[in-house]
Amino acid sequence: xxxxxxxxxxxxxxxxxxxxxxxxxxxxxxxxxxxxxxxxxxxxxxxxxxxxxxxxxxxxxxxxxxxxxxxxxxxxxxxxxxxxxxxxxxxxxxxxxxxxxxxxxxxxxxxxxxxxxxxxxxxxxxxxxxxxxxxxxxxxxxxxxxxxxxxxxxxxxxxxxxxxxxxxxxxxxxxxxxxxxxxxxxxxxxxxxxxxxxxxxxxxxxxxxxxxxxxxxxxxxxxxxxxxxxxxxxxxxxxxxxxxxxxxxxxxxxxxxxxxxxxxxxxxxxxxxxxxxxxxxxxxxxxxxxxxxxxxxxxxxxxxxxxxxxxxxxxxxxxxxxxxxxxxxxxxxxxxxxxxxxxxxxxxxxxxxxxxxxxxxxxxxxxxxxxxxxxxxxxxxxxxxxxxxxxxxxxxxxxxxxxxxxxx
Amino acid sequence: xxxxxxxxxxxxxxxxxxxxxxxxxxxxxxxxxxxxxxxxxxxxxxxxxxxxxxxxxxxxxxxxxxxxxxxxxxxxxxxxxxxxxxxxxxxxxxxxxxxxxxxxxxxxxxxxxxxxxxxxxxxxxxxxxxxxxxxxxxxxxxxxxxxxxxxxxxxxxxxxxxxxxxxxxxxxxxxxxxxxxxxxxxxxxxxxxxxxxxxxxxxxxxxxxxxxxxxxxxxxxxxxxxxxxxxxxxxxxxxxxxxxxxxxxxxxxxxxxxxxxxxxxxxxxxxxxxxxxxxxxxxxxxxxxxxxxxxxxxxxxxxxxxxxxxxxxxxxxxxxxxxxxxxxxxxxxxxxxxxxxxxxxxxxxxxxxxxxxxxxxxxxxxxxxxxxxxxxxxxxxxxxxxxxxxxxxxxxxxxxxxxxxxxx
Numbered sequence: 112x113x114x115x116x117x118x119x120x121x122x123x124x125x126x127x128x129x130x131x132x133x134x135x136x137x138x139x140x141x142x143x144x145x146x147x148x149x150x151x152x153x154x155x156x157x158x159x160x161x162x163x164x165x166x167x168x169x170x171x172x173x174x175x176x177x178x179x180x181x182x183x184x185x186x187x188x189x190x191x192x193x194x195x196x197x198x199x200x201x202x203x204x205x206x207x208x209x210x211x212x213x214x215x216x217x218x219x220x221x222x223x224x225x226x227x228x229x230x231x232x233x234x235x236x237x238x239x240x241x242x243x244x245x246x247x248x249x250x251x252x253x254x255x256x257x258x259x260x261x262x263x264x265x266x267x268x269x270x271x272x273x274x275x276x277x278x279x280x281x282x283x284x285x286x287x288x289x290x291x292x293x294x295x296x297x298x299x300x301x302x303x304x305x306x307x308x309x310x311x312x313x314x315x316x317x318x319x320x321x322x323x324x325x326x327x328x329x330x331x332x333x334x335x336x337x338x339x340x341x342x343x344x345x346x347x348x349x350x351x352x353x354x355x356x357x358x359x360x361x362x363x364x365x366x367x368x369x370x371x372x373x374x375x376x377x378x379x380x381x382x383x384x385x386x387x388x389x390x391x392x393x394x395x396x397x398x399x400x401x402x403x404x405x406x407x408x409x410x411x412x413x414x415x416x417x418x419x420x421x422x423x424x425x426x427x428x429x430x431x432x433x434x435x436x437x438x439x440x441x442x443x444x445x446x447x448x449x450x451x452x453x454x455x456x457x458x459x460x461x462x463x464x465x466x467x468x469x470x471x472x473x474x475x476x477x478x479x480x481x482x483x484x485x486x487x488x489x490x491x492x493x494x495x496x497x498x499x500x501x502x503x504x505x506x507x508x509x510x511x512x513x514x515x516x517x518x519x
Numbered sequence: 520x521x522x523x524x525x526x527x528x529x530x531x532x533x534x535x536x537x538x539x540x541x542x543x544x545x546x547x548x549x550x551x552x553x554x555x556x557x558x559x560x561x562x563x564x565x566x567x568x569x570x571x572x573x574x575x576x577x578x579x580x581x582x583x584x585x586x587x588x589x590x591x592x593x594x595x596x597x598x599x600x601x602x603x604x605x606x607x608x609x610x611x612x613x614x615x616x617x618x619x620x621x622x623x624x625x626x627x628x629x630x631x632x633x634x635x636x637x638x639x640x641x642x643x644x645x646x647x648x649x650x651x652x653x654x655x656x657x658x659x660x661x662x663x664x665x666x667x668x669x670x671x672x673x674x675x676x677x678x679x680x681x682x683x684x685x686x687x688x689x690x691x692x693x694x695x696x697x698x699x700x701x702x703x704x705x706x707x708x709x710x711x712x713x714x715x716x717x718x719x720x721x722x723x724x725x726x727x728x729x730x731x732x733x734x735x736x737x738x739x740x741x742x743x744x745x746x747x748x749x750x751x752x753x754x755x756x757x758x759x760x761x762x763x764x765x766x767x768x769x770x771x772x773x774x775x776x777x778x779x780x781x782x783x784x785x786x787x788x789x790x791x792x793x794x795x796x797x798x799x800x801x802x803x804x805x806x807x808x809x810x811x812x813x814x815x816x817x818x819x820x821x822x823x824x825x826x827x828x829x830x831x832x833x834x835x836x837x838x839x840x841x842x843x844x845x846x847x848x849x850x851x852x853x854x855x856x857x858x859x860x861x862x863x864x865x866x867x868x869x870x871x872x873x874x875x876x877x878x879x880x881x882x883x884x885x886x887x888x889x890x891x892x893x894x895x896x897x898x899x900x901x902x903x904x905x906x907x908x909x910x911x912x913x914x915x916x917x918x919x920x921x922x923x924x925x926x927x
Contacts, residue, residue, distance in 0.1 A: 135576045144580045151576035156568065159799070163567055167745060168543045168559035172552045172876060180746060207794025209768035210618055217657075233780060238794065241767040241782040249625075249657050249765060256780075331795065337575060338588060338798035357657060359649040360617035370881055372641060372664075374649040386615025386646065387739065389800030390746035391567070468580060473778055 112424055112492070121421075121488040127414050133402045134335070134485040141490045141497075143469045146281075146309055146447050146480030149335030152402040155395055162394050180390055183397060184362075188343065188380075190400035191334070194408050195307060195326070196317035197345050203383035204330070204393065208308055208342040209238045210358070211327040212275075214383055215344055216246040217357040219273035219302045219325060222350055226272035226301070227252030232259070235277045239306055243275060260287070263295055271301040273325070278316070279309035279445030282472050284419075284437040286314075286445055289321045297322065302350075308332060311343075312403070313446035313483055315412035318345055325350070333446070333482055334403075336396030344383050351379045360385030403484065414483035415446035418491050422448050422479065425495035430502055436476055447480045457512035458501065464512075467497045520832055520900070529829075529896040535822050541810045542743070542893040549902045551877045554689075554717055554855050554888030557743030560810040563803055570802050588798055591805060592770075596751065596788075598808035599742070602816050603715060603734070604725035605753050611791035612738070612801065616716055616750040617646045618766070619735040620683075622791055623752055624654040625765040627681035627710045627733060630758055634680035634709070635660030640667070643685045647714055651683060668695070671703055679709040681733070686724070687717035687853030690880050692827075692845040694722075694853055697729045705730065710758075716740060719751075720811065721854035721891055723820035726753055733758070741854070741890055742811075744804030752791050759787045768793030811892065822891035823854035826899050830856050830887065833903035838910055844884055855888045865920035866909065872920075875905045 112118065122128055135153045136142060142150060166174040175181050189199035205211065220227060229243045233256045240256070247254040257266045267274065274296040276287050293303040304325035310316050312333030318326055324347050330340035346354055356376070361367045362384035365375040376382035420441050426433055436449040452458055455477040459469055462477075469479040479494070501507065520526065530536055543561045544550060550558060574582040583589050597607035613619065628635060637651045641664045648664070655662040665674045675682065682704040684695050701711040712733035718724050720741030726734055732755050738748035754762055764784070769775045770792035773783040784790035828849050834841055844857040860866055863885040867877055870885075877887040887902070909915065 135572075137577045137579070140579070142579060148575075148580045148583075150579065151571065156571050156576070159571055160564065160568060163559065163564050163745070163803075164543075167556075168564070169545045171545070171548070171550060171558065172556045172878065173871070174746070175556075206614065206618065207768070207796075209794035210614065210766060213766055236769075237772070237778050237780065237782075238767075238769045240780060241769070241772075244782065245765050245767050329795070337571070338582070339795040339801070341797060342794070357653050358618060358621055359646075359653050360615070361644075361646045361649070364645070364649075368881065370645050372645065372648060374645075374652065386617035386750070387737070387747040388615075389749060389797035391799040391803055392797030393747070395571075395799055463581070470580065473776065 112421060115489060115492045118488040118492040125414065125488070127406070127410055127483060128487070130406065131485045131487065136485060139466050141467045141494045143467060143479040143481065143494060145482030146332050147470055148338055149332055149399070149482065150485055152335055152399045154402065155337070155398045158398045159391060159395060162391065183390065183393055184384060184388055187393065187397045187400060190397065190404070191311070191343055194316065194403065195311050195345065196319050196408070198348065200379055201345055201348055203344045203380045204341050204396070205344070205384050205388060206342060208306070208327050208329045209242055211342050211344045212239055212242045212306070213246065214356050214358055215304060215325045215327060215346070216243055216273060216275065217250070218354055219304060220246070220250050220252065221355045222302060222353050223272035223300070226270055228255055228270040228272060229253070230255045230257060230266050230271055230274045232257055232276055234280055234282065236281050236306065236308065239275065239277060260292070263292065267295060267299045267301060269299055271299055273302045273304055275304040275306065277306040277308070279314070281309055282436070282476050282478070283449050284445040284447040286438070286443050289323070293322045309445050309447070313411055313415050315408045323347065330396040334396065335399040337392060337399070340392050340396040341388060346380055346383070354382060356382050358385045362386060362388070406484070411483045415481055416441040418481040418483060418486055418488065419444060419446060419448050421488060421491045422481065422495055425492065426498060429495065429499040446483060447478060449476045449478045451475045452477055452507070454507040456515065457509060458507035460512035461501045461506035461509060462497055465497045465501060467494045520829060523897060523900045526896040526900040533822065533896070535814070535818055535891060536895070538814065539893045539895065544893060547874050549875045549898045551875060551887040551889065551902060553890030554740050555878055556746055557740055557807070557890065558893055560743055560807050562810065563745070563806045566806045567799060567803060570799065591798065591801055592792055592796055595801065595805045595808060598805065598812065599719070599751060602724065602811065603719050603753065604727045604816070606756065608787055609753055609756055611752045611788045612749050612804070613752070613792050613796060614750060616714070616735050616737045617650055619750050619752045620647060620650045620714070621654065622764050622766050623712060623733045623735060623754070624651055624681060624683065625658070626762055627712060628654070628658050628660065629763045630761050631680040631708070631710060634678055636663055636678040636680060638663045638665060638674050638679055638682045640665055640684055642688055642690065644689050644714065644716065647683065647685060668700070671700065675704060675707045675709060677707055679707055681710045681712055683712040683714070685714040685716070687722070689717055690844070690884050690886070691857050692853040692855040694846070694851050697731070701730045717853050717855070721819055721823050723816045731755065738804040742804065743807040745800060745807070748800050748804040749796060754788055754791070762790060764790050766793045770794060770796070814892070819891045823889055824849035826889040826891060826894055826896065827852060827854060827856050829896060829899045830889065830903055833900065834906060837903065837907040854891060855886060857884045857886045859883050860885055860915070862915035864923065865917060866915035868920035869909045869914035869917060870905055873905045873909060875902045
């Protein structure tokens with residue numbers, strides 16, 4: 112790639128280019144942090160204003176029926192399912208990813224009675240490891256950590272109830288080969304569970320094709336549901352009869368308004384609902400997913416690979432000393448590009464001042480996420496240019512960028 | 520009370536009368552269901568529009584620092600604490616009531632090692648019993664159910680880790696004498712936990728005065744946080760050193776952004792945060808609590824008692840055959856009045872058509888909640904008048920009101 116015009120030509124023939132106008136992006140920003148907080152869909156403000164002022168304010172409690180609040184979780188699940196290769200009745204939308212991990216890890220152990228080992232990756236998003244440790248403690252089980260694919264043959268044995276992995280490494284963007292690893296778990300009779308936080312909405316997640324048993328993921332990254340939007344769970348239909356949640360709440364009851372003393376789980380995936388969902392945040396996710404209606408996961412993935420590959424290609428040319436932390440093969444990489452740099456933190460701050468928003472992750476990662484729904488090839492060109500210029504100007508050594516904020 | 524004018528005189532001298540204009544209530548409704556979904560604070564639409572359009576849309580990920588999103592749970596806890604007689608650092612705002620019940624019931628058993636009995640009331644809100652059953656199963660403990668205060672002496676023994684009660688019965692509005700019952704639990708070395716869903720924001724909850732150990736409650740009833748707003752937990756400071764949550768998430772970690780492999784709980788109450796909170800719903804609660812700034816729980820309670828007493832007095836006069844399901848003594852009653860009626864369901868529907876919104880609870884309860892923050896004495900007069908007129912006209916026998924909706 113030798114000119115910005117060439118990047119613009121790629122945009123001109125991009126079949127997803129029209130999606131960008133469904134988002135309200137600030138004019139002065141190149142947003143490479145949609146893997147942390149997705150952008151605002153253009154239709155969300157009006158939708159939520161109507162929900163707040165009319166449905167809540169005017170109609171009050173009646174909106175649980177009238178405005179279909181009560182069925183919103185199932186509607187959102189139905190919108191999400193095609194993006195992750197699942198059927199609508201295999202997906203529940205509720206709570207946070209952390210809480211959903213807890214439900215499904217306990218449920219996994221119950222689906223594999225007699226087995227009490229949980230295998231996770233050491234480099235998982237930390238909550239996954241914390242929650243699995245808590246489940247192991249509650250069930251008298253064992254948490255076994257692996258460092259990567261090479262450790263799996265030793266780690267997987269007949270004691271393993273569940274192998275739970277983060278599909279995309281949040282630091283490096285490295286991708287587990289989900290289909291192969293799922294099969295590996297199945298060979299020892301274990302269940303395979305995938306954390307899709309950095310996958311759903313950007314990668315061609317194919318839970319059916321992978322043969323996956325369980326999955327969780329969040330609604331606020333590539334799904335654009337808004338800050339802290341509710342998370343989701345997937346349970347393959349073949350496991351739903353034996354499903355037993357450790358968090359039985361009234362929204363997951365077969366007859367919530369019977370208010371009976373005994374817990375009778377809702378059939379199928381329904382029992383994974385717990386308490387009353389945070390409707391404003393949930394409806395934000397509903398609106399965001401309606402924005403993606405008709406968009407295939409395959410096309411998002413194809414574009415994301417091209418965006419990240421272009422970014423790497425440009426920085427290879429312009430900043431050959433930068434150390435790529437992400438896999439070079441796009442098939443092994445999520446929709447992000449990470450570089451290791453001794454001054455990664457101030458470099459990221461300097462770029463933010465230039466209007467290129469990425470983020471920093473400990474200890475030395477500068478991370479750039481490429482949301483295929485709203486990023487253009489010219490954005491990639493411009494962002495790489497800013498990285499080059501910031502480094503050339505020594506901005507990463509500017510002391511005013513070194514002070515750490517609470518969240519980075 | 521013999522005239523609407525007399526009710527209007529009570530409003531004229533009501534020290535809380537000015538609060539009503541802080542809420543956006545529909546003109547054609549008398550809203551007696553604030554104990555199910557609180558009313559919309561007048562300032563919430565503009566606050567949330569700014570959060571959605573500016574903080575999320577324009578500032579994106581930067582708002583976690585800039586707009587103090589990260590510290591919002593603690594700020595909300597600080598606003599809530601005075602309404603429940605707690606200190607700010609004893610309150611966490613997170614998740615749903617159901618999930619918080621789970622955290623605190625497990626934590627309670629861990630605070631009382633060697634004890635594994637959980638005592639709850641059979642008439643609790645059902646989720647409480649379901650969750651306690653799950654905790655008992657996970658910990659190899661026993662769930663013991665009581666029918667009322669008379670059963671406590673037999674139920675409370677040295678095996679009991681925690682006595683967990685719903686402060687206000689959601690059907691009848693009957694109130695547990697919290698201080699006395701807390702002392703009763705303490706006499707056998709058990710912890711006392713209170714579900715404040717139907718108390719916080721309407722009753723003079725005094726967790727310190729009661730000597731309570733633990734509490735949970737929701738944000739969307741008398742606290743007006745919006746549908747499904749996040750819930751809260753209370754842990755008395757004396758128990759915080761030994762606190763051990765079963766849901767260790769990164770937002771409850773001492774250093775969330777270190778992303779370390781080992782879970783190091785945030786000091787004090789902080790560990791009860793789990794995943795990323797649903798910010799739109801959480802900020803709705805923040806705004807609602809700012810609406811109540813400077814309002815004392817005692818004054819809310821005093822007005823609530825007078826509202827409910829007036830409603831009972833008027834219906835005693837006008838509908839002497841109605842069967843009161845709530846305690847007659849206002850000191851033993853929450854901020855609601857319930858009647859048993861064979862046609863309770865269609866009666867409630869007929870009243871809704873008249874613009875008086877209460878709700879039905881199985882099997883035969885017509886329930887009317889009186890939110891002291893925004894209800895007037897003339898509303899009580901008018902609502903009682905409608906009950907009288909609906910019954911006199913036989914509207915509760917109208918077949919078009921008999922068909923059950925999904926949510927009532």
